[in-house]
Amino acid sequence: MGIWIISVTGIVALTLLVDIILPEGESNKYVKAVMSILTTFVLIQPLPGVLSENFDVGEYFEIDTVSADAGLSSKLDDIKTDYWENTITAVLNSNGVKNADIKVVLDEEKDFVVKVYLQNIVIADNQNHIFITKLITQIFEDKLGISAERISFYD
Amino acid sequence: MIAPFIKTNRIKIFLVFCLVIIVAMIFLPNTAFADEDELTTLTEEQGNAIDWDELEDFLDSLESGVNDKSAFELFSALIHGEYTVGSGDFAKYVFEIFFSRLASALPSILTIVAVAALCGLLAKNKSTVFGKSTGELVFFVCFSVIIITTLAYVWTYVESTKEALIRVKTLINIVMPTLLAFMAAIGSKVALSVYQPAVALLANGIIEIACNVIMPLIIIAFVFSVVSNLSNDVRLDKITTFFKNFAMALFGIAFTVFSAFLTVQGINANVFDSVSLRAAKYATKNYIPIVGGYLAEGLDLVMASSVLVKNAFGVVALLMLGAIIVIPVVELVVFNLLMQLAAGIIEPITDERIVKFLTAISKNMMLLVVLILGVALMLFVVILLIISTANVF
Numbered sequence A: 001m002g003i004w005i006i007s008v009t010g011i012v013a014l015t016l017l018v019d020i021i022l023p024e025g026e027s028n029k030y031v032k033a034v035m036s037i038l039t040t041f042v043l044i045q046p047l048p049g050v051l052s053e054n055f056d057v058g059e060y061f062e063i064d065t066v067s068a069d070a071g072l073s074s075k076l077d078d079i080k081t082d083y084w085e086n087t088i089t090a091v092l093n094s095n096g097v098k099n100a101d102i103k104v105v106l107d108e109e110k111d112f113v114v115k116v117y118l119q120n121i122v123i124a125d126n127q128n129h130i131f132i133t134k135l136i137t138q139i140f141e142d143k144l145g146i147s148a149e150r151i152s153f154y155d
Numbered sequence B: 001m002i003a004p005f006i007k008t009n010r011i012k013i014f015l016v017f018c019l020v021i022i023v024a025m026i027f028l029p030n031t032a033f034a035d036e037d038e039l040t041t042l043t044e045e046q047g048n049a050i051d052w053d054e055l056e057d058f059l060d061s062l063e064s065g066v067n068d069k070s071a072f073e074l075f076s077a078l079i080h081g082e083y084t085v086g087s088g089d090f091a092k093y094v095f096e097i098f099f100s101r102l103a104s105a106l107p108s109i110l111t112i113v114a115v116a117a118l119c120g121l122l123a124k125n126k127s128t129v130f131g132k133s134t135g136e137l138v139f140f141v142c143f144s145v146i147i148i149t150t151l152a153y154v155w156t157y158v159e160s161t162k163e164a165l166i167r168v169k170t171l172i173n174i175v176m177p178t179l180l181a182f183m184a185a186i187g188s189k190v191a192l193s194v195y196q197p198a199v200a201l202l203a204n205g206i207i208e209i210a211c212n213v214i215m216p217l218i219i220i221a222f223v224f225s226v227v228s229n230l231s232n233d234v235r236l237d238k239i240t241t242f243f244k245n246f247a248m249a250l251f252g253i254a255f256t257v258f259s260a261f262l263t264v265q266g267i268n269a270n271v272f273d274s275v276s277l278r279a280a281k282y283a284t285k286n287y288i289p290i291v292g293g294y295l296a297e298g299l300d301l302v303m304a305s306s307v308l309v310k311n312a313f314g315v316v317a318l319l320m321l322g323a324i325i326v327i328p329v330v331e332l333v334v335f336n337l338l339m340q341l342a343a344g345i346i347e348p349i350t351d352e353r354i355v356k357f358l359t360a361i362s363k364n365m366m367l368l369v370v371l372i373l374g375v376a377l378m379l380f381v382v383i384l385l386i387i388s389t390a391n392v393f
Helices: A001-021 A026-044 A048-050 A070-094 A131-142 B002-032 B036-049 B053-060 B071-079 B087-124 B132-187 B187-229 B239-289 B290-344 B354-387
Strands: A099-104 A112-117 A153-155
Touching: A001 A026, A001 B132, A001 B187, A026 B132, A070 A099, A070 A112, A070 A131, A070 B132, A070 B290, A112 A131, A112 B239, A131 A153, B036 B071, B036 B290, B053 B071, B053 B132, B053 B290, B071 B290, B087 B132, B087 B290, B087 B354, B132 B290, B132 B354, B187 B239, B187 B354, B239 B354, B290 B354
Parallel strands: A112 A153
Antiparallel strands: A099 A112
């Protein structure tokens, strides 16, 4: 393309030069006609190349995706799960279940499960007769609206 | 006697019960969880999670009025509702650039006017002072001086246009992953599936086409505008018009297709996500009365802080976009006006070819303005749609 532009500029400059140095006379108009034909040839010169070339528009649309920042996503998930863990722990505390170790885990679909580690849990004296996992499941269902399928217990 | 008394008491008890429920519904969730301090803490935590280094470096590289504040300072001010830029401030800034560029370009334009005037005077007296050929040669020399002076500016502006487009692409690559991560965190799955390919198409498809196909076509139009006016015998006006129209047709197609699809799909996706999030919130609240609201408000707080951070970050991105395009656009507009002024001044005294040349250059400058503004508008629409996504809290 660059060569073509230089060719066009060159032929026009040549025409101008010929026009300046050519003496007045009968031959003048023939020379100008030849220069015009030459200019036309130079102008259409890249057309055969353009027509035969396999110009692939698709290459501009074979694009890399711009995806969400995985590191930031993971940090945001951590902030979210930390907040939920604190909320759940506070609700358990207020319902007589102390020292509960809670882990909220998000999957790829941002759906969550709650892991409850039982080793340090202390429950209020008046609830000692209740089976601990049953008590926690009940609190989750009644107070937090988290169904039993989302809860898993670990010793 | 007893029956009406019992009935009145029941009504009173019922009314008191309703009052308690209403008061509890109004105040309990707010006092328990929707604490402003907690929202601030969550917002700051999420704001700090963003990697600001790349954005700060990018902002430092811009010659603009935004970099008296860092990107993080802008963001913090926006989060706390303290950042306000009035249209008056912005207009003042634009006019400052306008007049500074006008002052810096004016000497060169005066040179062009002076040379054109000299050329005109010589041309008018060429039959008495010089022969026809010598007169034409003198004109050619004067015209060359004007061409060289003008093209030096044109080349600078072509380069600054290309640089602005590359900067827009860099901005997309810096801010979009962050905005998309916030959309994912909020749960705008449908909108995310629309914007992710759209952003990639804009950054790697349309801007690449603009830089590698449309810009060369505009440069060809510039060159042919010069060549076309060198000689009265060789006219290249129509082929120049063809290249200009071809460039604009390509850009027009890209702009229309991108904007139309993105706007329709984006609005649809935004509504879908907003309804889904509202439905989830409604379900949580109604699954367990009162306490459900308590939990829903707690979840709301995390989501609301994400939305707040997403929107503030989006506004920072928009300000940066403005900072990228404002200087090149104002420079091009100033140069376009000065070219028209120069053509207007010299029209009565000089050769028609010089006037046509300056007018053609001025018109071609507007193609560069259209290119920058078009690409910026596409990104503006994307960011605006992302900001308006999932604002249901």
